[in-house]
Amino acid sequence: MSTAGIHDLELATTHHVLDMADLAAARGVDPNKYLVGIGQSRMSVPAPDEDVVTMAATAASRLLERHGTEDLRALLVATETGVDQSKAVATFVHGMLGLPSSVRSVELKQACYGGTAALQMALGIVAREPSARVLVISTDVARYALGTPGEPTQGAAAVAMLVTAEPALLAIEPVSGLATIDVDDFWRPNDSTTAVVDGALSMGAYQNSLTAAWDDFAARGGAPIEQIDRFVHHQPFTKMARKAHMTLARHTGVRLSGAQMESGLAYNRELGNSYTASLYVALASLLDAEDDLAGKRVGLFSYGSGSVGEFFTGIVGEDYLAVRRPEADRAVIEDRVPVGVEEYMALHRRVLSSEEDAETPRVTRAPFRFAGIQGRARRYEATGR
Ligand code: COA
Numbered sequence: 001m002s003t004a005g006i007h008d009l010e011l012a013t014t015h016h017v018l019d020m021a022d023l024a025a026a027r028g029v030d031p032n033k034y035l036v037g038i039g040q041s042r043m044s045v046p047a048p049d050e051d052v053v054t055m056a057a058t059a060a061s062r063l064l065e066r067h068g069t070e071d072l073r074a075l076l077v078a079t080e081t082g083v084d085q086s087k088a089v090a091t092f093v094h095g096m097l098g099l100p101s102s103v104r105s106v107e108l109k110q111a112c113y114g115g116t117a118a119l120q121m122a123l124g125i126v127a128r129e130p131s132a133r134v135l136v137i138s139t140d141v142a143r144y145a146l147g148t149p150g151e152p153t154q155g156a157a158a159v160a161m162l163v164t165a166e167p168a169l170l171a172i173e174p175v176s177g178l179a180t181i182d183v184d185d186f187w188r189p190n191d192s193t194t195a196v197v198d199g200a201l202s203m204g205a206y207q208n209s210l211t212a213a214w215d216d217f218a219a220r221g222g223a224p225i226e227q228i229d230r231f232v233h234h235q236p237f238t239k240m241a242r243k244a245h246m247t248l249a250r251h252t253g254v255r256l257s258g259a260q261m262e263s264g265l266a267y268n269r270e271l272g273n274s275y276t277a278s279l280y281v282a283l284a285s286l287l288d289a290e291d292d293l294a295g296k297r298v299g300l301f302s303y304g305s306g307s308v309g310e311f312f313t314g315i316v317g318e319d320y321l322a323v324r325r326p327e328a329d330r331a332v333i334e335d336r337v338p339v340g341v342e343e344y345m346a347l348h349r350r351v352l353s354s355e356e357d358a359e360t361p362r363v364t365r366a367p368f369r370f371a372g373i374q375g376r377a378r379r380y381e382a383t384g385r
Pocket of ligand 1: 206237239305
């Protein structure tokens with residue numbers, strides 16, 4: 001049986017952070033609606049010289065510093081905040097990291113599910129060629145229009161994962177439960193920089209997808225729910241993971257404890273929604289928070305509106321603590337620079353047109369920055385940090 005899976009992972013986020021209590025005050029809303037009702041404390045806000053490409057390259061560069069590029073055969077980037085209709089985010093990142101030309105580069109999209117699609121594709125590649133390693137990156141900026149109900153569920157992050165045949169962190173088990181259900185719960189038209197969402201429908205669609213994916217998982221001989229020790233669910237906001245956990249308990253008729261999913265909420269509560277990255281931010285949060293997970297089974301539910309859901313499981317490696325770096329992850333979160341609501345709104349409204357050359361101000365402290373538009377093409381550069 002294949003034991004391929006996630007060997008190591010690395011987080012990145014944006015330069016700025018907005019406190020949800022400040023947003024609540026500006027919107028005339030009780031702060032507890034955001035802090036408790038939605039379950040978000042802060043959200044990441046990109047600087048003008050940051051986007052999904054710079055976050056992806058930052059996360060990946062830190063991962064490759066530790067593991068090198070030898071035997072790297074593919075760079076798969078999942079995002080629903082793509083910067084071009086044709087050129088893959090992966091290709092920009094490939095160039096910024098100076099990867100060998102023998103690494104295939106592709107972008108994948110299916111709303112927030114894309115990262116799991118990329119992970120499954122990576123597992124297929126290493127199953128066929130066990131010496132190969134694959135870099136999977138989920139990177140997104142969640143954007144809703146200002147003043148809408150979706151506004152407090154924005155955020156941004158990237159997670160880079162190295163997928164190998166002999167992973168230190170999480171060996172992915174072969175059974176997956178799948179659910180593709182065509183529904184218009186959330187989407188972003190080509191001519192819009194913000195998502196369109198039917199909030200109530202999206203929460204119902206998420207839960208329908210979870211139960212359908214679970215049923216498929218169970219029918220295919222997946223692990224019984226009593227043998228799953230921890231759960232991480234896709235988190236557009238952390239309350240959604242709590243709802244998912246209760247839905248699964250109700251659906252299976254098995255009592256599940258909140259403690260089985262609590263450690264996976266900490267980072268998402270700080271970063272906000274990161275679409276494709278959110279499930280893997282939750283995984284990092286879980287693996288950083290608990291130090292006795294070796295050999296434990298984790299259930300993961302990935303959901304992408306539109307919709308595709310997948311329930312799958314992984315076994316935490318015996319030596320997983322040797323690759324985890326909780327201080328580094330916490331530094332990514334704590335090093336962000338606070339912005340007030342006025343500055344956040346100005347950043348939100350700032351959208352560059354590809355019709356005009358533009359240079360961006362130098363703000364980010366990350367190793368890569370978006371330098372601006374030249375000759376209709378996006379330009380990126382290393383910052384030397
Ligand atoms: N103190 C504590 N809790 C409060 C509160 C207060 N003062 N005021 C409201 N709440 C709770 C509500 O009871 C509700 O909790 P519940 O769902 O457990 O009952 C929660 O806060 C949200 O309140 P609600 O009135 O439903 O919020 P909303 O209509 O403004 O929208 C979303 C909430 C999530 C639908 C909205 O943010 C959204 O559309 N987000 C984007 C879509 C999304 O992420 N979908 C998820 C599936 S992918």
